[in-house]
Amino acid sequence: MDVLSDVLSSVRLSGSVLFTAEFTEPYGIFTPSSETYAQMLVPSARRLILFHLVTAGNCIARCNDNLWVEAHAGDMLLLPYGDALSIADAEDVSMRSIFELVPPLPWAGPPQVTCGGGGSSMRLLCGFLHANELLLQPLLADLPKLMVIRGAEAMPRLRSLQGFILDEMGSARAGGASMVQRLVELLFVESLRHVLTGRFDGPAPPLASLGRIRDPRPHCSLSLARAAGSDRTPSSLALLRG
Numbered sequence: 001m002d003v004l005s006d007v008l009s010s011v012r013l014s015g016s017v018l019f020t021a022e023f024t025e026p027y028g029i030f031t032p033s034s035e036t037y038a039q040m041l042v043p044s045a046r047r048l049i050l051f052h053l054v055t056a057g058n059c060i061a062r063c064n065d066n067l068w069v070e071a072h073a074g075d076m077l078l079l080p081y082g083d084a085l086s087i088a089d090a091e092d093v094s095m096r097s098i099f100e101l102v103p104p105l106p107w108a109g110p111p112q113v114t115c116g117g118g119g120s121s122m123r124l125l126c127g128f129l130h131a132n133e134l135l136l137q138p139l140l141a142d143l144p145k146l147m148v149i150r151g152a153e154a155m156p157r158l159r160s161l162q163g164f165i166l167d168e169m170g171s172a173r174a175g176g177a178s179m180v181q182r183l184v185e186l187l188f189v190e191s192l193r194h195v196l197t198g199r200f201d202g203p204a205p206p207l208a209s210l211g212r213i214r215d216p217r218p219h220c221s222l223s224l225a226r227a228a229g230s231d232r233t234p235s236s237l238a239l240l241r242g
Contacts, residue, residue: 074151
């Protein structure tokens, strides 16, 4: 069994769509680090894995204070560590916090967020995943904080999963919420497989990191993670980083 399969077979993933959004030019939206709100969504979480699907239009995005990157319809912004993210139509626009736009929790379902000046529109579908961070460490170690998976270059299954999520979100079929949750989990797994081939925009992970995940032999870091259980002390994380 390869390392990816071995880790995923030991990890319980949970996730869902947070909200959908339509932003019209000019707009600038800031989402703080997931560490500031993770426990409002998952009480046991320290941070979340975040993704943003651009379902229509174009935007620019950046993680923390790094360089801006372009994203287009069909692209996915993946933040494996849940860092702060800015999304805008131009670099010099003023920013509004996403928490000014979404209604207070709890939500009956993913809210629709609208904002902007009435110009050309861009649509997003935003969601999250959570898992035992210690067990996921062999997969997430050294990945870029923001990756752009290009829809035009994505594997057919990745594009199909995005379409299935949008279809379930737009329907009122029985079991729709559960289907969306499962599809989000599959989207993350398929995205990880995509990352392993290096088909994304962003700083390349160290070759040693990718080699460790591609290695078909179970890696010792997974055994350490299992042994550590829920221990998240600096010493246990240092062991995982090798």
